[in-house]
Amino acid sequence: MPHYLDNNCPNSTFATNSKYKSNLNTLFKSLSTKATTNPFPPGGFYSTSTGNGTSDAVYGLFLCRGDQNITGCGDCVKTATTTDLQRYCPNSRVAIIWYDECMVRYSNESLYAKMAEDPSSSFMNAKRYEGNQTQFFEIMWNTMNRLAGETANNRTAKKFTTKMVNITRSVTLYTMEQCTPDLTPNDCSRCLMKAIGLLETMRGARILMPSCYVRYETYTFYIGAVNYSLPLPTTSNITIHGDRGKLHILIP
Incomplete structure (x- = not known):
């Protein structure tokens, strides 16, 4: 099991039966599949989105620590997307979670190639x-x-x-x-x-x-x-x- 460190979930939320929730579930499945299936993503990093072009679009990514293989990375991302993010950040439109082995985050705004220092x-x-x-x-x-x-x-x-x-x-x-x-x-x-x-x-x-x-x-x-x-x-x-x-x- 990955070693959990911390999370951050702003107060912005979505309805349980909303389209955003459906898109988030699809995003979680995509992130988990990519982290646990060969070929392993270059650099242990993967960014994707669902619901593009709509107000319910969800953007997400994961970064695995550089010394992790597909097993360590996959276990970490899978734990984050199938269990911990839903437990620590239920119905949050934006969230990030850190472990020793990886980091997973998602948002209602594009994340790719945008440097972020907060939250820390x-x-x-x-x-x-x-x-x-x-x-x-x-x-x-x-x-x-x-x-x-x-x-x-x-x-x-x-x-x-x-x-x-x-x-x-x-x-x-x-x-x-x-x-x-x-x-x-x-x-x-x-x-x-x-x-x-x-x-x-x-x-x-x-x-x-x-x-x-x-x-x-x-x-x-x-x-x-x-x-x-x-x-x-x-x-x-x-x-x-x-x-x-x-x-x-x-x-x-």
Whole structure:
């Protein structure tokens, strides 16, 4: 099962028996089928719409994390479209849901190639780095900023990059950044730099936006980082609502 993170559903709603609902169901089926059927969409990204040319048109897309295969991506998108979006956002005309493995969103307005920074959601580790904090955060900021340029100018189907950097002999920084592949390099860069600017100086953090996300940790959290896996810390989750979206503090 995918690891659920957060969702956002504005108050705009539709009637249960409306044409918009029917179009949304068709959209959900299309997204789920595309994510679970070969050929796997390039870059783990797919955008589509139903009811085009009418006032009940629905636009939707999914983006799977760049290290996910068709199984991980498909399970995530299927869970979002068949269960979670209908549970968390019943009758919402606009919604977005994030998991570790994917992001799914839909709207009554076109989404394709439109950079969106809002709504956003932030996850911060409650613990600070116990070593040289000045060194840690200088390396973190420099790495994240360099990675933004690499991600924005990535010429493959995925605007997805990762990087490992040694802080000390015993501490490694793992970083990841991704944009939806429909963005221009300039829009991808703008989105990533906005997200990086929201990072707090903690031991680990991530920022989720509709068009991009960034994350860094001192443990491996993505596939292919190393040839073994370290256990993720057990966490409880505190959610704080503020002007910048939601802030989640992860407490080991």
